[in-house]
Amino acid sequence: EPEVTQTPSHQVTQMGQEVILRCVPISNHLYFYWYRQILGQKVEFLVSFYNNEISEKSEIFDDQFSVERPDGSNFTLKIRSTKLEDSAMYFCASIIPGSTLNTEAFFGQGTRLTVV
Amino acid sequence: TQLLEQSPQFLSIQEGENLTVYCNSSSVFSSLQWYRQEPGEGPVLLVTVVTGGEVKKLKRLTFQFGDARKDSSLHITAAQPGDTGLYLCAVDNYGQNFVFGPGTRLSVLP
Numbered sequence: 606e607p608e609v610t611q612t613p614s615h616q617v618t619q620m621g622q623e624v625i626l627r628c629v630p631i632s633n634h635l636y637f638y639w640y641r642q643i644l645g646q647k648v649e650f651l652v653s654f655y656n657n658e659i660s661e662k663s664e665i666f667d668d669q670f671s672v673e674r675p676d677g678s679n680f681t682l683k684i685r686s687t688k689l690e691d692s693a694m695y696f697c698a699s700i701i702p703g704s705t706l707n708t709e710a711f712f713g714q715g716t717r718l719t720v721v
Numbered sequence: 722t723q724l725l726e727q728s729p730q731f732l733s734i735q736e737g738e739n740l741t742v743y744c745n746s747s748s749v750f751s752s753l754q755w756y757r758q759e760p761g762e763g764p765v766l767l768v769t770v771v772t773g774g775e776v777k778k779l780k781r782l783t784f785q786f787g788d789a790r791k792d793s794s795l796h797i798t799a800a801q802p803g804d805t806g807l808y809l810c811a812v813d814n815y816g817q818n819f820v821f822g823p824g825t826r827l828s829v830l831p
Contacts, residue, residue, distance in 0.1 A: 609763075637816060648809060648821040649766065661818055696763045698819070709754065710811070710819050712763035 607631045608620070611697050611713035618687055626682045626716045628697030637680045637696040639672065639709065648696070654680065671700055687720045694718075724748060724812055725822035733828040737799055737801070742825040744810030745792045751813065753793050755784055758807040800829045 610629045630637050638653040652662040652672055659672065671683045679705050680699075684691055694717050698710040726745045734740055744753065752771045756764035767779050770786035770793060777784045781804075783796040797804055807824045 640819075640821075646758075647823040648758075648811075650818045650820065653818045694761075698763075708795075709766055709769055711766070715761070715763045717761070 630699030634699035
């Protein structure tokens with residue numbers, strides 16, 4: 606069964622360092638998302654990506670964050686200078702829109718980012 | 722104000738009991754999804770409901786979409802410890818992103 610894969614599963618980084626989180630969405634999917642979930646809190650939307658550009662981003666997704674799909678398969682989230690409060694689980698998701706009434710998102714297993 | 726609210730926030734019950742959790746909004750949606758998330762894992766889709774009043778069953782889980790498509794419920798019959806997890810509802814925000822509710826954390830004790 607096709608699945609969204611994320612690497613690494615866990616990353617520990619020092620404050621101020623850059624990190625790149627990687628995702629391989631399901632191959633025929635068209636929309637890609639990054640979400641984060643701080644421990645014990647809700648799943649928060651960061652950014653959506655379609656047709657090689659950002660289609661929407663939340664207030665959380667500030668200038669420290671960037672996304673790209675460099676080779677048509679990988680979808681990456683870069684955090685330029687990590688802060689302690691960036692520690693969270695980061696989830697990648699992808700969808701292939703069915704009808705406008707019935708879209709379903711498939712999530713990866715997540716990357717646990719710990720900033721120390 | 723949150724787009725989606727879920728209740729209760731926490732629920733701890735004994736194995737074999739029945740339970741219902743709720744997802745509410747003041748907005749109307751074309752569809753609504755329920756996900757289950759286990760610790761350290763990503764959300765896993767359980768069901769999508771589309772039509773107002775729709776009822777879907779998945780083994781011991783029954784999902785209902787409100788007639789006005791503003792709310793939904795998840796009923797679990799004879800809960801088992803394997804049902805333990807965070808139950809999230811989510812809506813497609815006009816094709817731009819999925820917005821999640823805060824979740825109901827269910828604990829089923831053996």
